[in-house]
Amino acid sequence: MGNNSELIESLLRQMSSTFKIRDLGRPSFFLGIEVLAYNSGLLLSQKRYMLDILARAGMTDCKALATPATVSTTAVPSAEPFDNPTQYRRIVGALQYLTITRPDLSYSDNRLCQFMHSPTEEHWGLLKRVCRYAKGTLDLGLHLTPSTRFDIHAYSDSDWAGCPVDRKSTSGYAVFIGNNLISWVSRKQRTVACSSTEAEYKGLADVAAEVTWLVSLLNELRLHSGQPATLWCDNLGATYLAANPVFHARTKHVEIDYHFVRDKVASGDLVVNFVSTQEQLADIFTKPLPVRRFQALRSKLNVAAYQPCA
Known part of the structure; x- marks a missing residue:
């Protein structure tokens, strides 16, 4: 990657003298991902792949829904076992690949993956x-736009003890470079958190590790702005812990995560700031949301519908 076309062409010539390579030009379709020119940028779409998933599930003509998860119910492992677990695993695995361009599906797919061993009805x-939601959002994809900014900012959130089965928390984060979303995760934590602050702090540690890797990559590409990355968290306790070593005596159970994030903050690599729950973009990765809230956050994650020019 680079902005010097002569240097890129020179590199390709040198590589072609040693390896058999072919320049395919501008990307169009690669590994199930369609690259579309859209609104002064690119839209990464997996519409064909989604249609294939719907066909596998026998839901090509299903009725569309506005959200992939309902707010009112939560799955528990007490219902009747599903009679075709292989079909369940196959489709859930396919949906996992779909989250490459559809961050709005990350939470729902993560929840479905937790029951792969013994799915129920x-x-x-x-x-x-989830398939019915995909049916209604076939034209959605991840929108990437040109940007002169290379500052890194990330949103981290956790739903404390949200799982009714084992009371483990779900963490999620969204990392932006400039205006573009480039990394996101929805993941259940491995241990039970004793407080909301602990759950949020574990999430902060995860996104701090991701941001550290991205800074290393940008430094290698000579694109890093040199400014510290900004992490946004909606828990005041976790925000204070990242900046105030006095709290350490009360939080020995999160000592490893504490030291990791604290070292990054102390060295000036990270800045942890508070953000209100209403502005917390990572909320979509940790829990089911009402339609209006879900669609608003989806839009802020640069998930847009492709509309060809007339």
Whole structure:
């Protein structure tokens, strides 16, 4: 990658003298991802792949829904076992690849993956809901636009003890370079958090590790602005912990995560700031949301619908 076309062409010539390579030009379709020119940028779409998933599930003509997860119900492993677990695993695995361009599906797919070992009829119902949401959003994709900014900012959130089965928390984060979303995760934490501050701090540690890797990559490409990355968290306790070593005596159970984030803050690599829950973009990765809230956050994550020019 680079902005010097002569240097790129020279590199390609040198490589072609040693390896058999072919320049395919501008990207169009690669590994199931379609690259579309859209609104002064690119739209990464997996519409064809989504249609294939719907065909596998036998839901090509299903009715569309506005969200992939309902706010009112939560799956529990007490229902009748699903009679075709292989089909469940196959479709859930396919949906996992779909999250490459659809961050709005990350939470729902992460929840479905937690029941791969023994899915029930209720889990199959949740899977069908995700497919019905995909049916209604076939034209959505991840929008990338040119940017002169290379500052890194990330949103981190955790839903404390949100799982009714084991009371583990779900963490999520969204990392932006300039205006573009380039990394996101929805993941259940491995241990039970004793407080909301601990759950949020574990999430901060995860996104701090991701941001550290991205800074290293940008430095290698000579694109890093040199400014510290900004992490946004909606928990005041976790925000204070990142900046105030006095709190350490009260939080020995999060000592490793504490030291990792604190070292990054102390060295000036990271800045941890508070953001209100209403402005917390990572909220979409940790819990089911009402339609209006879900669609608003989806839009802020640069998930847009492709509209060809007339």
